Amino acid sequence: MPELPEVETVMRGMRAALEGQTISRVELRRADLRWPIPPELPGVLTGATILSLKRRGKYILIRISGDQSVLLHLGMTGRVRLEPLDNRDALPHEHVIIETDSGIRLGLIDPRRFGALGLVPTIEEENHPLLAEIGAEPLDKSFNAKRLTKILAGRKTSIKTALLDQRLIAGLGNIYVCEALFRAEIHPERPVGSLSPKAIAALAKIIPEVLNEAIAAGGSSLRDYVDAEGNKGGFQELHQVYGREGEPCPVCPGPPVCFGIRRITQSARSSFYCPRRQLPVSLDETGA
Numbered sequence: 001m002p003e004l005p006e007v008e009t010v011m012r013g014m015r016a017a018l019e020g021q022t023i024s025r026v027e028l029r030r031a032d033l034r035w036p037i038p039p040e041l042p043g044v045l046t047g048a049t050i051l052s053l054k055r056r057g058k059y060i061l062i063r064i065s066g067d068q069s070v071l072l073h074l075g076m077t078g079r080v081r082l083e084p085l086d087n088r089d090a091l092p093h094e095h096v097i098i099e100t101d102s103g104i105r106l107g108l109i110d111p112r113r114f115g116a117l118g119l120v121p122t123i124e125e126e127n128h129p130l131l132a133e134i135g136a137e138p139l140d141k142s143f144n145a146k147r148l149t150k151i152l153a154g155r156k157t158s159i160k161t162a163l164l165d166q167r168l169i170a171g172l173g174n175i176y177v178c179e180a181l182f183r184a185e186i187h188p189e190r191p192v193g194s195l196s197p198k199a200i201a202a203l204a205k206i207i208p209e210v211l212n213e214a215i216a217a218g219g220s221s222l223r224d225y226v227d228a229e230g231n232k233g234g235f236q237e238l239h240q241v242y243g244r245e246g247e248p249c250p251v252c253p254g255p256p257v258c259f260g261i262r263r264i265t266q267s268a269r270s271s272f273y274c275p276r277r278q279l280p281v282s283l284d285e286t287g288a
Contacts, residue, residue: 001076004058004138004171005214006225006233010080011060013228014106015053017082021100022049023064030095033113034075037096041119044068045098057134057170061125069122071130075114081107082228111224135168138207145201152192152200159195160188160266163207172207175220175242178272180207182241187278188271189264194281213238241272249274 002010026042038044048064055061062070074080081091085103096108096117108117120128136143136151151169155162162168163177181188184202186195195203219225219233222243226232236243240250245263251274252258258276265271 001173002058002074002078002219002225003173003176004055005176005211005217005235006219006227007058007060007074007171008055008139008215009219009227009233010074011053011055013082014060014062014080017104017228018050018062018100018106019052020050021102021104023047023098024101025097025099027097028095029090029097033078033095033110033115033117034073035116035118037117038119041070041117044119045070050100055171056125056131056137057166058173059131063122067122069120069125071116071118071120071125071128072108073116073130075110075112075116077112077224078108078110078115079224079226080228081105081109081230083107133167134170135166137170138172139211143204143208145197145204148204149197149200152195155192157192158189158266159186159192159203160271162192163203164267164269169207171211174269174271175222175239176207176210176214178242179240180210182273182278183210185277185279187280188266188273189280241274244272249277252276 023045026045028037028042031037048066051063051065053060053062058073060072083105085099085105091109093111094107094109098106125131136147152162160177163172180203183206184199186199214220214235217233217235217238218227218231220236221232222236241261244261246260248254248260249258261272262275263270263272
């Protein structure tokens with residue numbers, strides 16, 4: 001499933017192409033994705049102007065005139081197709097088409113239909129059931145050591161599980177949590193309560209760094225993900241641990257000091273880590 005960097009990349013592509021555009025035509029080619037698509041969507045969108053776009057967690061919000069917002073989630077296999085209006089050929093699994101009066105065509109493609117498309121009054125965005133329980137934005141300026149300490153206070157899970165909890169931090173997924181924990185030298189199974197202030201401060205600094213690097217590279221393309229122009233991301237080439245089981249650690253010397261990246265399973269998800277750098281103890285020699 002696309003994580004924060006991929007959703008942010010798609011949103012920025014849509015913003016560049018669509019902000020200020022007036023919608024001239026909307027076609028629903030099916031009535032539902034993961035949930036029913038509001039049947040009034042074409043009527044609300046047609047003739048409306050696209051005012052702005054933003055990301056919240058793994059969701060995209062398209063604000064339009066009339067004080068309404070379109071809520072978009074890509075799901076596991078969803079993607080946005082942006083191209084000139086003269087290409088009207090619908091692709092397989094292209095379920096929604098939006099056209100603008102300046103000649104832009106947006107198609108929403110979702111083979112497995114795990115995505116979502118909805119409407120919400122702009123003023124009520126944060127109260128939408130899909131957004132109301134989402135946690136802190138890790139790219140906000142307010143995301144710092146103090147904020148992360150408060151978020152993690154009293155948690156009895158592993159740090160990997162806590163960072164993946166969308167009710168705590170919005171948008172983080174398996175790839176970027178593995179990468180951040182590697183850079184912070186924290187084992188994914190470490191209990192939250194075992195982390196020192198120094199370790200939490202390191203995470204608060206490293207998480208946004210990893211996310212911004214991934215956004216700059218266009219996200220990670222492992223299976224279906226492409227951006228709004230159809231380009232694959234490049235951050236998968238920069239993964240230091242994710243998907244690299246058995247490969248040499250990019251930081252450690254080789255055998256016999258370090259035998260490379262390992263994989264374990266946590267809550268049915270793979271965690272990749274270096275057993276030499278990321279120790280499964282409550283307090284290591286660095287005070288982390």
